[in-house]
Amino acid sequence: MKDIRKVYDKVLASMKDEGNSALASIKDAGRTFHIILAILLVLMAWGLISWVRIMFIEGVGITGSSDLVPWGLYIVCFVFFVGTSAGASLMGLMIHGFGLVLHNPTSMLVYTSMTYAGFATVMLSELFFAVKITRMGGEGSYWDERMAKWLAIGALLFALMVVHAPHGALFAFLKAREMWNTPLLPAHFVTVALASGIAVMIHITITTAKITKKEIVSKETLSHMGGLLAFFLGVTLFMDFFDYLVMKYSGKPGGLEIWHFLTTDFIHFFLLNTLGMFSAMVFLLFKWGRTIIGLFIASSVTIISILAYRWDLIIVAQIPPLFPGIGEIYYTPTVPEVAVMVGVVALVTFLYLVLTRVLPMEEPFQGN
Amino acid sequence: MKKLNRREFVKLAGIAGGYVLWPPKSGLAGSEALWSSKLGIVGDIIEGATGFNPTKPEGALEPIPGVKFAMVIDLDKCIGCRRCSYACKRENNVPDAISPPYITVFETESVTGVSGIYHPTEMPVQCNHCDDAPCVQVCPTGASYKSPDGIVMIDYDKCIGCRYCMVACPYQARRFNWFHPEVPYKDRNPLVPMREEGVVEKCTFCVHRTRKGKTTRCVEACPNKARTFGNLNDPDSEVSKLIKSERWWRLKDELNTGCNIYYLTRHSKKNMVWYKPLPPPQNIRGLRS
Numbered sequence: 013m014k015d016i017r018k019v020y021d022k023v024l025a026s027m028k029d030e031g032n033s034a035l036a037s038i039k040d041a042g043r044t045f046h047i048i049l050a051i052l053l054v055l056m057a058w059g060l061i062s063w064v065r066i067m068f069i070e071g072v073g074i075t076g077s078s079d080l081v082p083w084g085l086y087i088v089c090f091v092f093f094v095g096t097s098a099g100a101s102l103m104g105l106m107i108h109g110f111g112l113v114l115h116n117p118t119s120m121l122v123y124t125s126m127t128y129a130g131f132a133t134v135m136l137s138e139l140f141f142a143v144k145i146t147r148m149g150g151e152g153s154y155w156d157e158r159m160a161k162w163l164a165i166g167a168l169l170f171a172l173m174v175v176h177a178p179h180g181a182l183f184a185f186l187k188a189r190e191m192w193n194t195p196l197l198p199a200h201f202v203t204v205a206l207a208s209g210i211a212v213m214i215h216i217t218i219t220t221a222k223i224t225k226k227e228i229v230s231k232e233t234l235s236h237m238g239g240l241l242a243f244f245l246g247v248t249l250f251m252d253f254f255d256y257l258v259m260k261y262s263g264k265p266g267g268l269e270i271w272h273f274l275t276t277d278f279i280h281f282f283l284l285n286t287l288g289m290f291s292a293m294v295f296l297l298f299k300w301g302r303t304i305i306g307l308f309i310a311s312s313v314t315i316i317s318i319l320a321y322r323w324d325l326i327i328v329a330q331i332p333p334l335f336p337g338i339g340e341i342y343y344t345p346t347v348p349e350v351a352v353m354v355g356v357v358a359l360v361t362f363l364y365l366v367l368t369r370v371l372p373m374e375e376p377f378q379g380n
Numbered sequence: 381m382k383k384l385n386r387r388e389f390v391k392l393a394g395i396a397g398g399y400v401l402w403p404p405k406s407g408l409a410g411s412e413a414l415w416s417s418k419l420g421i422v423g424d425i426i427e428g429a430t431g432f433n434p435t436k437p438e439g440a441l442e443p444i445p446g447v448k449f450a451m452v453i454d455l456d457k458c459i460g461c462r463r464c465s466y467a468c469k470r471e472n473n474v475p476d477a478i479s480p481p482y483i484t485v486f487e488t489e490s491v492t493g494v495s496g497i498y499h500p501t502e503m504p505v506q507c508n509h510c511d512d513a514p515c516v517q518v519c520p521t522g523a524s525y526k527s528p529d530g531i532v533m534i535d536y537d538k539c540i541g542c543r544y545c546m547v548a549c550p551y552q553a554r555r556f557n558w559f560h561p562e563v564p565y566k567d568r569n570p571l572v573p574m575r576e577e578g579v580v581e582k583c584t585f586c587v588h589r590t591r592k593g594k595t596t597r598c599v600e601a602c603p604n605k606a607r608t609f610g611n612l613n614d615p616d617s618e619v620s621k622l623i624k625s626e627r628w629w630r631l632k633d634e635l636n637t638g639c640n641i642y643y644l645t646r647h648s649k650k651n652m653v654w655y656k657p658l659p660p661p662q663n664i665r666g667l668r669s
């Protein structure tokens with residue numbers, strides 16, 4: 013323990029921050045903050061080691077995926093993150109990063125990965141103007157403010173029409189898989205994306221406010237966001253209800269099979285998803301549900317229920333055998349796979365914590 | 381030198397012959413090697429045993445103009461021996477880690493409409509080289525592509541292992557290299573490139589043979605001539621004649637994938653009851669045994 017203390021003091025002392033306000037703000041952030049950063053660094057290292065094991069040492073075979081369930085936890089998280097617009101350019105960066113020329117412009121995957129790159133550009137430009145205005149003490153030039161506003165509106169439309177809906181189409185096009193092959197999916201992706209996006213925003217805002225002991229967004233704004241969340245949860249549940257109803261009562265063998273798996277082997281995820289979303293929505297309809305603590309609970313429940321939904325969407329769709337009588341197909345994620353995902357979440361949290369310290373993003377939203 | 385008497389000669393010849401037909405330690409199971417030799421696999425291995433292992437065989441692999449390959453499988457002739465599956469595995473350097481190999485044989489039953497009697501039917505399934513292939517539509521890098529001669533090919537150098545094609549294929553025809561594929565050097569067919577870990581592979585309609593005018597290995601291996609391979613564009617070819625019989629049907633035709641494998645059965649496939657895949661699962665990834 014003493015040794016750790018010594019190392020910690022040494023690291024702090026070695027951080028020379030003359031003239032570097034970014035470093036100084038991290039150095040002054042206090043010990044709890046530093047401990048959190050250290051834990052996140054450990055998790056990131058765990059993820060990195062597992063990723064290296066999977067990609068370069070032992071092989072993709074140490075994940076739980078198989079020829080029967082080719083898409084596993086990665087895709088579940090990929091869909092969740094893209095839906096909440098964090099890590100949206102993951103796939104795009106992966107494909108572009110390896111310098112591969114994309115030869116098939118009609119593949120939905122090429123289309124969506126290009127849109128992530130486009131989305132990232134719009135978001136970065138938006139960030140540029142927002143930071144510029146903040147740096148000028150909240151009073152940007154006329155053009156800066158206009159640009160920031162229109163880029164934000166543009167990003168929103170872009171996210172809805174160009175990123176999320178086609179992202180649903182990525183799955184909806186696959187006629188081989190009954191659960192995905194529905195025209196409802198693109199629309200569903202948009203509403204789930206909005207619900208999870210708002211829930212994560214509420215969650216992060218409240219947690220950050222708690223940690224930094226500053227009010228980042230006014231209570232009214234938060235309560236308003238809670239109302240919006242309830243609305244999108246309601247729309248999603250409405251679509252879900254009729255989707256399941258059709259699945260169950262149209263009597264199509266494929267649909268019945270999916271219904272069977274949802275309500276037997278995957279019943280816990282199914283209940284977590286539907287009951288979670290429903291209770292969060294009902295909770296948010298009441299005034300006390302939109303207080304800080306109420307919003308915190310509702311947004312947490314929403315995030316968990318949407319994660320459960322993503323799990324069901326990706327995994328259950330692959331469980332019914334493509335030929336009758338193949339046998340019982342299963343998928344269980346393995347430790348290295350989980351580690352990579354934990355590492356990615358740790359990385360995002362780490363960047364968020366450090367960047368919110370370094371970039372002065374809070375002020376303009378105060379009471380706004 | 382002591383002369384061999386007849387009995388000794390027969391004994392020695394027997395042992396030597398046994399070694400040729402049934403090598404004690406080859407990649408094949410004993411009985412399979414026996415069958416292989418009967419079917420000419422041994423001959424072919426010798427023919428190709430140049431020690432040369434190109435990753436991309438040059439020349440002679442361009443699609444033949446005007447040809448469209450197709451296969452007809454007569455289920456009434458299939459006895460479910462799985463020789464096609466083993467021969468394919470051997471021919472295409474499919475590692476043991478890939479299980480099941482490219483061809484899965486299902487055990488099914490079909491019932492005659494009038495008498496209601498169940499007939500056991502074996503049903504081999506592999507890549508159907510679809511005309512409107514879902515796997516080709518979704519592949520982001522263009523690694524999976526449709527050749528003019530109808531073969532759906534994979535460029536292993538372009539495949540990034542995203543497995544989108546695998547979830548898109550309605551026939552579970554694609555296999556992924558989860559680990560580095562190991563095939564002992566002496567058992568490799570030098571005409572077929574070895575794949576890397578992290579790429580997808582599947583039946584190629586034996587492109588290295590068929591584009592040179594030979595037939596596929598599975599067709600050769602079938603002892604009951606259940607399989608026929610040929611040019612669909614040629615009205616006189618055997619496949620063209622067979623599909624005039626109107627006994628044919630294609631797997632999941634309602635998906636409009638345009639399969640190029642046609643099945644023949646006496647009974648309507650509507651009366652078919654599927655029950656399990658052969659071979660009995662030998663640690664198939666993702667399947668509870």
Ligand code: SF4
Nearest residue numbers: 507508509510515549
């Ligand atoms: S059977 Fe599957 S792998 Fe083969 S061409 Fe059709 S979709 Fe592609």
Ligand code: SF4
Nearest residue numbers: 519539540542543545
């Ligand atoms: S796994 Fe390879 S062949 Fe399949 S879609 Fe991805 S890049 Fe194409």
